[in-house]
Amino acid sequence: MSGLTVLAPLSVEARAVRAGAAWARVHRVGMGPRRAARPVPVPEGDPVLIAGFCGALDPELEPGDIVLASELRGPTGTTPCPDPSILAGLLRRGGLRVRVGPIASSQRLVVRERRRVLHRSGALAVDMESAWLASSTRAQPLVTLRVVLDTYRHELHRPLRTLAGAAIAYRTLRSACAMVEDWARALGPREVVLASPRASCAGVVRAVEIVERALEDRGAPIYVRKQIVHNAHVVADLERRGAIFVEELDEVPRGATVIFSAHGVSPAVRAAAANRGLDVIDATCPLVAKVHAEARRFAGSGFDIVLVGHEGHEEVEGTFGEAPARTQVIASAEEVDRVRVEDPERVAYLTQTTLAIDETGVVVDALRERFPALVGPSSSDICYATQNRQDAVRALTADCEVVFVVGSGNSSNSRRLVEVAERAGCRAALIEHGTDIQPELLIGCGRVGLTAGASAPETLVEEVVRALDGLGGATVSERTVAREDVHFKLPVEVRPKR
Structure with missing residues (x-):
C-alpha cells in the first residue's frame, strides 16, 4: 500500500x-x-x-x-x-x-x-x-x-x-x-494458504451431533456437563437452541438428561450421575475413551502411571480419575525428577490426546531415561487429528510470514498449533474471529497461513478468509499433508431410528 x-x-x-x-x-x-x-x-x-x-x-x-x-x-x-x-x-x-x-x-x-x-x-x-x-x-x-x-x-x-x-x-x-x-x-492484496486438514475432527463432529440430536428427539432443555467442545462459538450456538451447560451435576435436576462432554469424565462423575438418577448420554471422544481404558489396564496390572498433560484440563481430570491412587500428572521434562513410584520396573506413561507431538516426545524421552523399563500405550495417545493439524501447520511455516489459528483460548489443541508454528520460527496468533486479527501482524506480509483447531468449525475459517479479503483482496490456496476419512458411531441413545 x-x-x-x-x-x-x-x-x-x-x-x-x-x-x-x-x-x-x-x-x-x-x-x-x-x-x-x-x-x-x-x-x-x-x-x-x-x-x-x-x-x-x-x-x-x-x-x-x-x-x-x-x-x-x-x-x-x-x-x-x-x-x-x-x-x-x-x-x-x-x-x-x-x-x-x-x-x-x-x-x-x-x-x-x-x-x-x-x-x-x-x-x-x-x-x-x-x-x-x-x-x-x-x-x-x-x-x-x-x-x-x-x-x-x-x-x-x-x-x-x-x-x-x-x-x-x-x-x-x-x-x-x-x-x-x-x-x-496492512491494506493490500495477499495470498491466504489454508492448512489441510484443519477445523473440526471426527470426535468434535460426533459430540456436537449428539447434542443436536438430543435436542431434536427430546426437546429442550438438554443439560451438558462442561463445554461439549472447547469452542465458544459452538457452545453459544447450542445454547441458543436449548442446551444448558453446567459445571457440575448438582446443577442438573434429578432425572433430567445430561450429556458428558467430548473430553470424558472420571468414574466418580458417572457414579454421581447414577446417584441423581440422571439420564446420561456419553459424548466422550472414542480416542479419549481409549486412554481411559489404558489407564484401567495399567493400574489393574500394578503399574504406576505418569500422565503427560495439563493439570486442570477436563480430559486429564477424567483420565486421572480412572486410577487416582496410581497416577501422577506432569507437563514437562523438568517435572520428571519429582515422579515417585513403588517399582521403577513397573512404570507406564499415558498422554493427553491434544498435546504437541514434539514436546510430548521430549517428556517421554526424559521418563525413559529415568525409568528404562518404561512402557506406554500400544499406539500413540496423541490423536490422529492433533497430529495431522500440527503437521499441516509445520508445512505452512515453510513460506508463510504469519500463521493464524482459529480456536478458543481454552482449546488445548488450538494453543498447541500456535506453539508449533512459533517453534518453527513463524509468527503466529490464536484468534476466534476475524475481528481478533491485529493488523500490525499483516504489515508487509504477502502470504498468510490459516488453520483451525480440532474444536473449531469450518464456518469460522471462512469468516476469517472474508476478513482478510476485506483488506484488499485475498487469493486462497490449500496445502494438504494428509487426508482424513474418520467417522465415529453415535451412541445408541441418539442413533437414527430405522
Missing part, C-alpha cells in the same frame, strides 16, 4: 480526520450527492476511507457509535463493501463502540416517516454522500466509516440535542482516525 486517501464531506469532518491521522491524504469533498458524485483524484494504489458523520436508523445506536458499512445503498442500487471486520476489531479494542451493517445514502435529510421506512429496510445509518462517493471512486478497497451524530429518536433538526451529539461524534471520529494507521499499512 502506498498511502491512504480519506474522503470527508464536511470541513468539520475533515478537521477531525486530520487531527487524528495527519499522515493521511484528506480531501474535503463537500456535502450532498451532487458534490459527492464529482471525481476525486486518488493516487494510484491508494485505498480510500470515506469518513464522516451519519444519522442513526437503528434505535440502539447512540451519538459517538461507529458504523462500518457492509454495503452502501443509494437511489440507483447497492454497492457491496469489503469486509471491515479487522478494522472493527481494532476500533473496539481501542474502546470504541462499533457496528457493521448497511448504510443508506439519501439525496436529502431523512426525518420522520422516511427515517422509519429506511429503518425497516435493515439499514443501520443514513448519510448524504457515501453511495455517490463509492460510485465516483474506483479505488479498492473502499471502506466507509461513519460516526453517529443524531439518533433515531432525536433527529438532526433538533438543534440542542444535535450540538451535544456533534461534540461526541467529532471526538470519536478523531479518535478512530488516530487508531487506523496500522490497519491502513
